[in-house]
Amino acid sequence: MVGRLGWWVGLALLVLAGCGRDGAGPRLELRPSSAEPVQRYEGWLRRDVALYVEVCRPDGQGPFPTVLLVHGGQWGPTASLRALCWGWAQRGYLVVLPHLRGQGKSQGRVSLCGDEAADLPPLVRALRDHGGSERVALVGFSMGACVALKAAQGAPWVAGVAHVLGPTDLVEQLELLRSAGRLEAVARRQALVGGSPQACPRCYAERNPLAFARALEAPLLILQAGNDPLVPATQGCRLAAEREAMGRRVYRVALTQGGQPWTGPLTKRRACLGKPTGFGPLTEDHLVLYPDLGHKTTPALLALVERALAAWLE
DSSP: OOOOOOOOOOOOOOOOOOTTTTTOOOOOOOOOOOSSEEEEEEEOSTTEEEEEEEEEESSSSEEEEEEEOOOOOSSSSOHHHHHHHHHHHHHHHHHEHHHHHSSSOOSSSOOOOSSSGGGGHHHHHHHHGGGGGEEEEEEEETTTHHHHHHHHHTTEEEEEEEEEEEOOOOOHHHHHHTTTHHHHHHHHHHHHHHHHHTTTTHHHHHHOOHHHHHOOOOOOEEEEEESSSSHHHHHHOOOOOOOTTOOEEEEEOOOOOOOOBBOOOOOOOGGGGGGGGOOOOOOSSEEEEEETOOOOOOHHHHHHHHHHHHHHHH
């Protein structure tokens, strides 16, 4: 699959599926340029919000196995995600890195796993005219994992979802922030979501990854850090338990930061993993716990995601 990469800087106009007078679906228009070694799209996507998108595309006609990278934070993609975009494109993937609404170069308002998810399916459909595949893998990091899982609900085009260090309980996150004395962060998050859990319980129910998981038909890879101060290991375990309640088999694995089998005890909240089973086929669900990892990725963790992409898309 590896070939010479073609890189473009492009301006893309995304015409709204529901708002276009001609009834046509989203359309993606590219203007190639050699100004930078990265492909970028900018245009309008749903609700009159300009969504800025970066795409890393192998040379050739395609269709290419397609990966949607969904960033975390509240500021847009990082340099490390751009490097990941480049690296995976070198391996033959069409990699799409959207700036979620209200973040990076995109317009709109941040809503913490609210409106952002609705922007992704039209983008995926539009990419099919530019080398994108019919089935797409989603890789979400931190809060982007919530967005990815929400966008993937019941979607037949989803080949698999990697839920990387993502929260599954936003209410518990608020309590952890409050306990740490980060009251400004609590106030900011509540403002973005629409209120406190007491004032607006519906706001949090609409952002519940456990509910999203019930409507996911594709394989789910849950990557969980054991030393994450805002996403305790129990949150990943709850997500796995939700899938098991659906009748899905979830393989449970404990690894070191370097990707080797964990041989130490699983203490405190990490014990929720239970007895490790080892890996099964990556076309089935997995919960992979890194007991000594904080809220960060490692080369071994990303290599595991790449293994899952190969299983889902090739």
